[in-house]
Amino acid sequence: MSGRWAVVVFFATISVLVFMDGVEAKPKVCYIGRLPMPDLQNPDIYQWIKHFKDFVRARCPRSCDVVATGGCLNPRRLGLEDGSIPDERIRSSDDGDRSPSAAHGRLNGPSYWRPRFPYGSWIEVDLVQTTRVSGVITQGIQLQFSTWLVREFKVSYNPTPLSSSYEYVRDDNGDITVFDGGDIHHASTPHTNFFNQSVMASVVRIEIQRWIVSVGFRFEVIQCPQ
Template sequence: MVNSIVLVFMDCVESKARVCFFGQPPELDAADMHQWMAQFMELVRKGCPRQCGDTAKADSCQRLGLEDGTIPDERIRSSREKLWTNAFQARLNGPSFWSDSYCPLCWIEVDLLQTTRVSGVITQGNEFSWTTYLVTEFKVSYKPTPLSGYEYIKENNGDIKLFDGGDIDSASTPHTNYFNQAIMASVIRIYPTRRIVRYALRFELIQCPMD
């Protein structure tokens, strides 16, 4: 019998180890392993919420209008449009989601009309009682001005940056990625590159106070 267990994870921003769970796990019921794991991961998530960046920073950031509808439907576009994959369905915390089966060649973008400072992106998948849809990895490109070409957000070494889309155990929980440096962009485009079951995405762009 396990008396106690300690789980330590690395913070995604500060690269520091954090104790996310210490104590006795839920009583194991071999007949329902899935439920046991769900209960246990909920305890872990309470100890270490899955979000890149600190809560104070997140609270100080402004959402740029996808979730609340300030950005109209016609300014949200994707590589392909179908009745069940319309780009405007990709609003964070919305009732539906955007999806495409032709990824990683697919993309979805937001036209900000004018050059705007963008500090990061919040992404979200969908959890159902029978399955989970989640974009687990994606790339981001942008147009600095309405007339310029697209540029990828890159690592310091020049490689295209791959962003983390979150965990299967919390697919519907908004997951924030802050850019290493805020960008000036008139259009932001997201390219899903990995998924769980299906490429499904809801998202929002954020602007944080300057450091």
């Protein structure tokens, strides 16, 4: 390969890596095979770069992620269930009101979070530093004479500790994802939802949308292996 084409390949590759993984700033390998070769009879550098990028875009879409295939085999739980995240880093929309503390909302915990005002309620966990998050596990509560379950929810997140704005987890079309909270007949069974693509977040917030009977909620945030 001549020096001129080496330069072309270098810059084209840099452009493709940015396209491939703007969220995590790390390349993903979705295709292994022969790359398109330049037409030496018509060495149009810019046309070849466009061809190269189109080639990779077709074989390595923006959502190329282990999560996009439907989940991962061994997601890592990030600390709500085992208590490694302390109580003060779990907050809710009704902090200070006379309702069970947000810290009761730990997955498989003996208690649960029940907001005083369900409409517009949310619960969040502060991860302190920017962390890759791939999904959430949610859980309702089966009481003696009733079952409480969050039927639908959205997930928003704060990308960095210095940011004051939240972004939503979205689908391939750019629409805000509304997640399913599970089956009313198995409300106490943990229900896992993977994101379409992992996000980088310092705070993860669950925004309650619909519920059955009342909001009795427990959750965990998870991370897929890279």
